[in-house]
Amino acid sequence: MNKTLAWTAVLSLAVAVICLSLANSIAGNEWRGGRWWNFASSCRGSGDGTKPGSVTLVWQPISSEFQIALPATVTYRPGTPSQAVVSGDPEAVSHVRLSGNVLAFDDGFDCDGRPVSVQLTGPAVPSWRLSGSGRLELSALAQEALDLRISGSGDVRASGSVQD
Structure with a gap:
């Protein structure tokens, strides 16, 4: 027994x-x-009309590396002014943060499936980090070096010229 x-x-x-x-x-x-x-969940309806579907975030570059940690389509083009124009679902847009060189949702957001797109302009960025299922489109590149690191199922497309 x-x-x-x-x-x-x-x-x-x-x-x-x-x-x-x-x-x-x-x-x-x-x-x-x-x-x-x-x-x-913090995931609510697609907006009650009180939140904008597009916001412009000022980008103050602090290093030569830029990290994307949200499931969004990010399109980068070198130029001025240094900013990120975030558009998409109003609830998701209200939770996007650009802190230094990190683009991510704030800690209180729990609904990654909302569509978000980001138009990013600023100085040349030689090093990119893409975490998760985001998509990064680099256009009109003209720089000496380019370092891409992807962790997750992200996708990167680039056009332009890089010397190294």
Whole structure:
């Protein structure tokens, strides 16, 4: 009897570990931060008319690297003024932040599926980091070097000339 009970306990523990591992792999980043159990989401309707569908964010470059950490289509063209024009779903647009050289949603936004596009103009950027499922389109490049790093399912298209 004790032997059967011990095997049942060991098997139950193994099944529990497998189930928790599977749940963690499916939930991904949602598991961290407690959003996996909270069914209340910051994702609301596509706007009540009080939020604009387009905003202009001033970009003050602080380094030679630019990081995109949101699922958006970002189109970059060298030029002036240094700014990001964000357009799309009003709820999503209101949560986009440009802090230094990082373009991302703020921490309170929990609805990545909303369509957002960003028109970015500014100085030459030799180093780009794309995280997640965003799309980066670089046009009219004329610079010495270009370093692209993609983590996730992002997509990059570029046109212009790079020497190195």
